[in-house]
Amino acid sequence: MRDVDVVIAGGGPAGCATAAALADLGLSVLLVDAGVDRHKQLSGELLHPAGVRDLRGLGFGDVVDAWKARPVRGFAVVFSSPARTVLLPYGHGATGLSLEHATLTIPLLEAVARRPGVTLLARARVTAVEHNDERGVRLRFSHEGVDQTVRARLLVAADGRASPVRRMLGIAEHFTRISTMLGLTVDSACLPYPDHGHQFVGGPLYALAYAIEPGVARVMVDLPLGSTADTLKERPELLRTLPPALRSEVRRALEQPPAPRMASNDDRLSATVRVGSAVLVGDAASCCHPLTGSGMASCFHDARALQDALRQHPEDVPRALESYERARRPAQRTRVALASALYDACSGQDEGMRALRQGLLHYWEHSPRGASASMALLASEDSRMRVMAREYLCVVGHALVGLRPSRRQPVRLRAAVPLLRSVGPPLRDAVASTVEQMGNWWHRRVRRPVYTLARSGRASPRRAFASS
Numbered sequence: 001m002r003d004v005d006v007v008i009a010g011g012g013p014a015g016c017a018t019a020a021a022l023a024d025l026g027l028s029v030l031l032v033d034a035g036v037d038r039h040k041q042l043s044g045e046l047l048h049p050a051g052v053r054d055l056r057g058l059g060f061g062d063v064v065d066a067w068k069a070r071p072v073r074g075f076a077v078v079f080s081s082p083a084r085t086v087l088l089p090y091g092h093g094a095t096g097l098s099l100e101h102a103t104l105t106i107p108l109l110e111a112v113a114r115r116p117g118v119t120l121l122a123r124a125r126v127t128a129v130e131h132n133d134e135r136g137v138r139l140r141f142s143h144e145g146v147d148q149t150v151r152a153r154l155l156v157a158a159d160g161r162a163s164p165v166r167r168m169l170g171i172a173e174h175f176t177r178i179s180t181m182l183g184l185t186v187d188s189a190c191l192p193y194p195d196h197g198h199q200f201v202g203g204p205l206y207a208l209a210y211a212i213e214p215g216v217a218r219v220m221v222d223l224p225l226g227s228t229a230d231t232l233k234e235r236p237e238l239l240r241t242l243p244p245a246l247r248s249e250v251r252r253a254l255e256q257p258p259a260p261r262m263a264s265n266d267d268r269l270s271a272t273v274r275v276g277s278a279v280l281v282g283d284a285a286s287c288c289h290p291l292t293g294s295g296m297a298s299c300f301h302d303a304r305a306l307q308d309a310l311r312q313h314p315e316d317v318p319r320a321l322e323s324y325e326r327a328r329r330p331a332q333r334t335r336v337a338l339a340s341a342l343y344d345a346c347s348g349q350d351e352g353m354r355a356l357r358q359g360l361l362h363y364w365e366h367s368p369r370g371a372s373a374s375m376a377l378l379a380s381e382d383s384r385m386r387v388m389a390r391e392y393l394c395v396v397g398h399a400l401v402g403l404r405p406s407r408r409q410p411v412r413l414r415a416a417v418p419l420l421r422s423v424g425p426p427l428r429d430a431v432a433s434t435v436e437q438m439g440n441w442w443h444r445r446v447r448r449p450v451y452t453l454a455r456s457g458r459a460s461p462r463r464a465f466a467s468s
């Protein structure tokens, strides 16, 4: 049986970042990756400046510099009716990056495998968590057809949104399947704003597009659940959301190789991110519709939060995990709530959501402060739920003004009622988040007994991760 400080299940963005972060603390890390084929995946490709910063902070600067990535200056939100575009630049002239998923992730895994303290087992799969309590974990994995057992002080589940390890740990989740995403590559010359992430809103469907390499752009089309590429071939009118040049490029791509990539868009929020000596990071802990492009930045943020927590409580793993959970949860709640509210606003077909879109357009066109506050939320620079709720109320205010054509005419109730009803979830989330933060504040002021862990599994005065 092997003995290590940390086992990480999953070598995606979250697993790589966490391996680097924990090896940096001097811990021995066994990174076990099942080896999903990233060339076939439709997954993260646009990285906000916050994600780029965190990656550099975790020592991946060389990898970032070697990427043949396209610069991203912010979002271009292209409204169908009225036909208008709002540019939302990142704050302080910051730049994000976009590149094909495999060319982004594979170099990260190769780089982390070279780090002192990290051992990578590629094409290996965690198959069972045999034991897990506050003193450590014992788990089984299969590698090259051989079953092996490993004992560790800490297990990190970074095995993606379907997370088999989360299920092995018995952690429940809130799960909603939202829609199906179809991804195609097209000529990037047909993008109206080549150095922006595009959001096409207000037509029969919602779509995203950005350049991923010189001359090539990814278009992601959001379709109802159960749709396939044939749905778009049979109903080309759905593509009316896109400008004509992009629309004909998508039609051409549907008929030619490579075949479109597909993925489901899910909302997932695990009931807790820790149990015993196991912790969840990245999509295993939470994920949402990708329209904000915040998934990978959130993975890197998790890695840094876990590193900070273990640095703060090196002698008490359970306490470090508790501190990690408290540190990350408010931002995750905001991210998931923001993506859900924005998705409804961008794709909803009822009168209320149409009015909300007009409100968004009016707000961003008339309030530079509002536009930059919205972008800070979208780019994961600001994760405060109360800011999100405030911004949502501002947009609803602008939408309500638009529903009253003149002072003499009443507000159109058919649109106003669903619009006002849509305010409920963001406000509820804001109140829940405030209560939670008050709880955190209270908790920080209550002294808890500290105990340490040792490799032997018995309580000991040694540091939890000190090598024996």
Ligand SMILES: Cc1cc2nc3c(=O)[nH]c(=O)nc-3n(C[C@H](O)[C@H](O)[C@H](O)COP(=O)(O)OP(=O)(O)OC[C@H]3O[C@@H](n4cnc5c(N)ncnc54)[C@H](O)[C@@H]3O)c2cc1C
Pocket: 009, 010, 011, 012, 013, 014, 015, 032, 033, 034, 035, 036, 042, 043, 044, 045, 046, 047, 048, 124, 125, 126, 127, 158, 159, 160, 161, 164, 165, 181, 220, 263, 264, 265, 281, 282, 283, 284, 287, 290, 293, 294, 295, 296, 297, 299
């Ligand atoms: C359509 C779509 C578009 C997206 N676009 C963006 C975007 O533009 N920007 C952005 O930031 N985010 C985007 N995201 C989200 C982003 O892709 C995810 O947040 C990110 O990939 C999550 O990384 P992860 O490491 O948590 O999980 P994953 O990337 O899913 O990696 C999980 C790893 O775990 C391994 N694994 C699975 N089971 C086991 C096991 N039992 N044992 C060992 N290893 C195992 C797999 O092989 C895999 O390597 C998008 C998502 C989707 C679906």
